[in-house]
């Protein structure tokens with residue numbers, strides 16, 4: 165199964181992706197995680213991405229498209245994958261179509277988690293507090309300024325991606341405000 169999870173930052177994509185990984189035995193391909201790993205490792209991509217990520221902006225389409233094009237060729241992605249955080253622009257969605265067509269692959273579903281924007285900041289604050297309580301390091305972009313920019317980027321650049329897939333009848337919308345288990349059930353139902 166090849167699946168895209170769409171939704172604003174804090175919508176719960178990562179939480180649901182983890183459950184889908186277990187259920188379907190396919191990897192979660194999170195461009196955010198891959199970019200954070202590149203930043204940490206100090207690779208050329210990481211050096212280019214660091215400042216823009218910390219400020220809550222989007223990394224260039226060229227960089228993320230390159231990362232995903234390489235990643236979907238790896239052996240564990242042959243059975244399928246869950247894209248989390250990609251595509252984030254219509255240009256990325258178009259590039260994904262080209263790379264999938266080249267690899268003779270098709271998307272099975274695009275699931276969008278709909279969440280009330282007013283709830284998102286509170287979720288991010290809770291995530292940061294939970295991370296601190298667990299002795300971890302809070303993400304550099306989980307602060308009010310960067311979060312506002314991430315929401316702006318979502319509204320302006322990512323929301324049109326939903327329309328891109330809706331126009332092809334591929335978009336399934338799930339209520340991301342429901343309790344976590346209910347969201348999981350709604351996603352399962354949307355995929356059935």
Ligand code: ADP
Pocket residue numbers: 172173174195196197199216217218220221222223224225228248249250251252253256305314
């Ligand atoms: P969230 O969904 O919580 O905002 P992510 O972990 O998906 O966080 O992404 C963190 C940051 O990584 C984004 O704010 C952006 O700077 C960068 N990023 C991740 N995926 C992409 C993408 N597909 N295109 C451009 N930038 C991206």
